[in-house]
Amino acid sequence: MWVTGEVLERIDWNEKLFSLKIKAAVEPYTAGQFIKLSQVRDDKRVARAYSVVNPPGSDCVEILAVAVEDGLLSPDLQSLNPGDNIEVTPKATGFMTLDEIPQGVLQGKHLWLLSTGTAVGPFLSMLLTDEPWQRFEKVVLVYGVRIAKDLAYLDLIKQLQAKYPHQFVFVPIVTREPFEDALTCRIPEAIQSGLLQQKAALDINPENSQVMICGNPGMITEAQSVLLELGLAKNLRRAPGQITVEKYW
Structure with missing residues (x-):
């Protein structure tokens, strides 16, 4: 259900709002769909859904997120740098298309x-x-x-x-x-x-x-x-x- 993605770039829009470009083996998707990102912490997987910002056919997936102060995943995502890894669902889903x-x-x-x-x-x-x-x-x-x-x-x-x-x-x-x-x-x-x-x-x-x-x-x-x-x-x-x-x- 999960594949390892590599962070290519992090864009910081402000102190909490950021985008990640991630290179991962994601199947073809439809514009408007979302993927999930996750980390395993203390033997428990923490996963959250993020819509893909870039269009189908891109060489990476790009997500836009806010680092929530008490969030279980988003602060860790904001700390990622190019070359870091993050787990990604290989198949996008959703009906906002x-x-x-x-x-x-x-x-x-x-x-x-x-x-x-x-x-x-x-x-x-x-x-x-x-x-x-x-x-x-x-x-x-x-x-x-x-x-x-x-x-x-x-x-x-x-x-x-x-x-x-x-x-x-x-x-x-x-x-x-x-x-x-x-x-x-x-x-x-x-x-x-x-x-x-x-x-x-x-x-x-x-x-x-x-x-x-x-x-x-x-x-x-x-x-x-x-x-x-x-x-x-x-x-x-x-x-x-x-x-x-x-x-x-």
Whole structure:
């Protein structure tokens, strides 16, 4: 169930937020899926799930994580350096993928990706593939954090803006301090008030919108409730809709 991976690089976004690039024998995966990392300590294996940030076909897997002060694994992950080893699941899993989005007349024209914190990871993986740009006229990435230094991968996001200037809309949300061109309210409030739609210059409605939500459970529950009020429905395999969610813990 586990293979040994080698850390190629650690990127420190701030004192707690970091990324790891890991060389490991991981099977082909779909953008949006996650792997597990683990260590054995005192004869007990400690494992945690992390979404893969980079796209399928990469020569490594990259994860974005926060070192939780009392965490059983994340502080150790943050201490890893190039050349260190970490155990990895060889097979990625998870259903936060574009494969789960209805196609054809049920798809709609606009893809909304709503994320908080490290949950931006699976969406970046998707945005680095061709599929969202081929399927949707507009793609909106909403990235919510408390303070500006928690915004990771801004350079990558700017590259996507330059590559897809007419398709890609980026809406940062920073709730506890001013930040250039960012909204300051939480994602559910931004949808309910219409500020998010105004910022993106797009409406959210059942006819044109597919919404994927990944982040903390409170945000997901509240955002989903607001979207249901707008007439959108949960996306289920037996009953396709417009809202696809994955709780991040």
